[in-house]
Amino acid sequence: MTILLYDLVGRDGARPFSPHCWKATMAIAHKGLDISTVPTRFLEVPTVEGGVSKLVPVIRDGEKVVADSFAIALYLDEAYPERPTLFCGDGGKAMARFIERWSQLTIHPYVTTAAIMDLHAMQDEANAAYFRQNREQRFGQRLEEVVAARDAGLGAFRTSLEPLRSMLAYQPFIGGQSPLFADYIVFGALQWARIASPYRLLDDSDVVAQWFERCLDLHDGLGRTVAAAS
Numbered sequence: 001m002t003i004l005l006y007d008l009v010g011r012d013g014a015r016p017f018s019p020h021c022w023k024a025t026m027a028i029a030h031k032g033l034d035i036s037t038v039p040t041r042f043l044e045v046p047t048v049e050g051g052v053s054k055l056v057p058v059i060r061d062g063e064k065v066v067a068d069s070f071a072i073a074l075y076l077d078e079a080y081p082e083r084p085t086l087f088c089g090d091g092g093k094a095m096a097r098f099i100e101r102w103s104q105l106t107i108h109p110y111v112t113t114a115a116i117m118d119l120h121a122m123q124d125e126a127n128a129a130y131f132r133q134n135r136e137q138r139f140g141q142r143l144e145e146v147v148a149a150r151d152a153g154l155g156a157f158r159t160s161l162e163p164l165r166s167m168l169a170y171q172p173f174i175g176g177q178s179p180l181f182a183d184y185i186v187f188g189a190l191q192w193a194r195i196a197s198p199y200r201l202l203d204d205s206d207v208v209a210q211w212f213e214r215c216l217d218l219h220d221g222l223g224r225t226v227a228a229a230s
């Protein structure tokens with residue numbers, strides 16, 4: 001079975017960088033399904049599958065089109081129950097939603113701050129202009145002003161990961177002995193940073209960095225198929 005994934009890229013179509021698309025990529029691989037990607041730039045997102053969503057990821061599985069990374073994971077688990085689960089049941093789905101909100105509200109704002117100029121630099125001219133205009137309107141600041149806060153915020157960001165760091169003393173993955181979609185949620189956020197920016201978010205000695213390396217190894221090193229930014 002091959003799942004078509006509309007995957008966000010910049011100028012280089014071989015460097016998908018979106019955190020939410022990476023969640024979907026890892027979820028599809030976890031289910032043992034094949035992926036065929038459609039490299040999609042910001043300005044192309046509204047045209048995907050006839051305009052089904054303002055955002056990617058979007059997948060097509062035969063006749064079925066699904067938008068939103070969490071909805072995609074739910075769909076895959078329901079459509080392919082005989083394959084490895086992404087959630088381990090209804091309780092797992094509910095708890096994964098907590099992880100999603102935690103990642104979105106704790107990790108994403110700082111990664112945005114740290115990588116915003118690098119994300120801008122990855123785009124071609126037309127998409128860079130869109131990205132600057134859209135994000136500056138969202139933040140009410142120039143991109144250069146947003147990134148200026150990253151050194152001052154790094155310590156607080158690392159501290160904010162303490163719940164994950166502390167949990168890793170008990171188990172190798174958020175999912176327990178092996179990963180679940182909850183792992184891919186947080187992985188997606190750090191993979192976004194890894195691919196977009198050479199800025200070092202974590203020390204190698206950090207157990208969070210070691211968990212991230214374990215996630216990069218999953219599914220035959222799928223996450224490593226795109227090199228880190230340098």
Ligand SMILES: N[C@@H](CCC(=O)N[C@@H](CS)C(=O)NCC(=O)O)C(=O)O
Nearest residue numbers: 018019020042055056057068069070
């Ligand atoms: N809740 C959505 C969020 C998706 C999202 O924010 N996608 C971004 C890329 S990371 C996007 O498509 N942005 C289009 C734009 O900014 O124009 C999900 O989990 O899939």
